[in-house]
Amino acid sequence: MTLKTHDTSSSEKGDSTALVRCYHVEKKFQGGPKVFTDATVHVPRRAVFLLSGPAGAGKSVFVRLLLGLEQPDGGQIWIENRNLRRLSAQDSARLRRRTGIVLQETGILMSETVGANVALPLEIIGMEPSVAARRVRSILRSFGLEYRDSAVCRNLSASRRKLVAIARATVHDPFLLIADEPFEGMDEPDVRKAVEAMKRLNMSGTTLVLTGRVDTLGEAFPGCRRGVIVDGKIEEERPADWIPA
Amino acid sequence: MDSRVRQNLTHECNPPRPRNRETMGQRATRVYGHISDSIRADGGLFVTGLALIAVCLLLAGTLLLGLRAAHRAVADFSAEPGATVYFHPRLADGMLQNLSTELRQWPGIARVTVFPAAEPRNRVRVAMENWADFLNGTGEEVCGPSLEIELKSGETTLEQTAELIVKLKQLPQADRVHSRGEWVEKTQLLVNAVDYTVAGFLTFFSILALFIIVQWIRAGMLRRSDRLEILHVLGAEPSFVVLPYHLEGTCLGAAGAIFAAALLSLLVVMCRDLLPSPLSELSLPRAWEMLLFDSMLIAWGAFLGFLGSWLAFRHYALR
Numbered sequence: 001m002t003l004k005t006h007d008t009s010s011s012e013k014g015d016s017t018a019l020v021r022c023y024h025v026e027k028k029f030q031g032g033p034k035v036f037t038d039a040t041v042h043v044p045r046r047a048v049f050l051l052s053g054p055a056g057a058g059k060s061v062f063v064r065l066l067l068g069l070e071q072p073d074g075g076q077i078w079i080e081n082r083n084l085r086r087l088s089a090q091d092s093a094r095l096r097r098r099t100g101i102v103l104q105e106t107g108i109l110m111s112e113t114v115g116a117n118v119a120l121p122l123e124i125i126g127m128e129p130s131v132a133a134r135r136v137r138s139i140l141r142s143f144g145l146e147y148r149d150s151a152v153c154r155n156l157s158a159s160r161r162k163l164v165a166i167a168r169a170t171v172h173d174p175f176l177l178i179a180d181e182p183f184e185g186m187d188e189p190d191v192r193k194a195v196e197a198m199k200r201l202n203m204s205g206t207t208l209v210l211t212g213r214v215d216t217l218g219e220a221f222p223g224c225r226r227g228v229i230v231d232g233k234i235e236e237e238r239p240a241d242w243i244p245a
Numbered sequence: 246m247d248s249r250v251r252q253n254l255t256h257e258c259n260p261p262r263p264r265n266r267e268t269m270g271q272r273a274t275r276v277y278g279h280i281s282d283s284i285r286a287d288g289g290l291f292v293t294g295l296a297l298i299a300v301c302l303l304l305a306g307t308l309l310l311g312l313r314a315a316h317r318a319v320a321d322f323s324a325e326p327g328a329t330v331y332f333h334p335r336l337a338d339g340m341l342q343n344l345s346t347e348l349r350q351w352p353g354i355a356r357v358t359v360f361p362a363a364e365p366r367n368r369v370r371v372a373m374e375n376w377a378d379f380l381n382g383t384g385e386e387v388c389g390p391s392l393e394i395e396l397k398s399g400e401t402t403l404e405q406t407a408e409l410i411v412k413l414k415q416l417p418q419a420d421r422v423h424s425r426g427e428w429v430e431k432t433q434l435l436v437n438a439v440d441y442t443v444a445g446f447l448t449f450f451s452i453l454a455l456f457i458i459v460q461w462i463r464a465g466m467l468r469r470s471d472r473l474e475i476l477h478v479l480g481a482e483p484s485f486v487v488l489p490y491h492l493e494g495t496c497l498g499a500a501g502a503i504f505a506a507a508l509l510s511l512l513v514v515m516c517r518d519l520l521p522s523p524l525s526e527l528s529l530p531r532a533w534e535m536l537l538f539d540s541m542l543i544a545w546g547a548f549l550g551f552l553g554s555w556l557a558f559r560h561y562a563l564r
Contacts, residue, residue: 069478096480107475124481129271 018042019080019176019207020049020066022234026074027061035061037232039075046205048221052214053229059211060104062229063180066209067101068092079176097125100169100206102179108153108165114140115149117164121172135171142200143167143193159187166194170201177201181212183220195220272488279489280496283465294461298501298546299508301454305447306509306542312443314528315436327354327396328410328424334362334389336418341390344416348394351412353405356395389420451549454501458494458553465490466557491554498550499543506539 020043028034035058043049053059064070065077068084077084079095087095101107108117115136122132140146143163153161166182177198183191199221202208210217214228227234284291332341338361345357394413396406406424413422466473476486513535517525530538 067478090482093477093480093482096478099480101478103478107478109472109475120475121479123275124476124479124485126268126271128268129274 100174100177299504302505462557494554499547502546
């Protein structure tokens with residue numbers, strides 16, 4: 001089954017209704033060069049935005065900036081019409097609770113089971129256990145992990161762990177999914193499952209921001225908005241196979 | 246714009262999210278899982294920590310009971326009058342009242358208090374003076390009627406006081422006269438020193454128990470550093486994260502205190518059997534007092550536990 005993804009025209013660039021808006025973002029770490037000098041990017045609602053760049057270009061930093069885990073030195077980042085810089089720690093956490101998050105270093109609990117890991121976002125929002133269990137079962141089924149429910153993550157392969165991380169990021173039906181190199185180190189069948197799940201999520205209205213290698217992402221999400229980090233800036237490019245909505 | 250269209254658009258942009266809230270049952274299950282996981286992770290360390298907390302609180306409790314006994318024993322000394330006249334045990338109460346009325350007229354006397362025979366308040370002091378008699382008997386035979394005389398402060402010189410004592414000794418039926426001596430002041434100083442020492446030791450033992458709890462919680466945080474980081478990234482509220490740790494600390498402190506209270510009660514029961522009746526009644530707390538004291542000790546342990554976990558977690562809550 002091939003699923004389409006939503007996309008919007010480039011006329012929406014700079015539109016205040018865009019879900020993610022970054023204006024002239026600057027970021028520098030102590031003792032290092034500037035990661036971002038003037039990064040500006042807009043991601044419309046329901047869009048899929050693919051960010052690529054060479055290793056060390058700042059893809060993970062960009063993800064952390066979007067999640068409010070790092071503060072930019074200059075510029076502004078707006079998500080859902082909220083300036084992240086002005087958000088309190090509590091509001092920032094509230095925003096992250098509604099966001100699907102996949103970090104490069106998987107970020108799953110190795111000593112816990114697949115089911116417990118996937119249920120974590122639901123536990124955090126305080127969903128009733130019986131409802132959460134049903135939701136987890138359904139998500140695991142869609143990822144082909146239903147027989148791994150009680151397996152301890154430590155015993156899974158790296159590819160499966162990544163799949164669990166992606167399943168966890170989608171379990172609570174997030175309004176925005178931010179994934180840092182989600183398909184890195186994954187087997188081909190697992191990548192297919194993850195991509196299909198992400199496309200389904202996108203079709204149901206979730207905006208996707210994914211970072212990674214341009215070939216992997218481009219292949220998985222053809223015709224989607226792309227950005228490349230070059231010299232601390234994000235250059236948006238329209239792919240040859242770009243399909244307007 | 247049609248209101249239904251607007252409503253649909255709003256719904257599309259901001260889909261309603263179910264407002265979930267963790268129930269008490271869920272919270273209890275989560276906390277239970279957390280605490281049992283902590284115990285399972287290192288049972289030996291848990292037992293050691295619990296034992297150390299119990300020992301700290303036991304020592305603190307023993308010191309407090311000791312201090313209470315000391316205070317009860319010397320309770321009268323701080324109110325030691327200028328002089329106390331002990332009369333013959335068979336002196337009639339009427340005669341005692343007459344004497345007190347007469348003494349109130351004397352110059353230099355501020356107040357006269359009448360203590361009929363076998364007045365319990367005086368037993369302690371009498372017992373201190375006639376220790377052997379006190380231990381061998383009920384104490385009643387040494388508690389003759391007495392008059393406590395308070396002198397006007399600043400108006401009476403040492404010579405006048407000595408003169409007064411001589412006159413008091415000449416009173417009819419007067420057995421003996423005790424005047425305020427240096428030993429009273431020294432005893433008061435000793436009690437003050439004991440107060441400060443006990444307060445110091447109490448603080449020390451409480452801090453020691455607190456330190457153990459803080460270290461236990463920190464060890465738990467270190468063991469679960471991955472989980473804490475993931476919970477932070479996923480946007481868990483600090484209260485969601487710290488609640489199990491706070492309850493773990495509180496339970497640990499309370500559990501240590503319960504052990505300490507049980508041991509302390511056992512100690513008191515043993516002391517009650519070992520000490521002769523009048524002395525044990527004076528120095529050891531009654532059953533209801535012990536119950537109250539144990540409750541306070543457990544509450545103190547629980548408070549230390551909560552404070553310990555709060556101290557261990559204050560950086561997390563602030564980030």
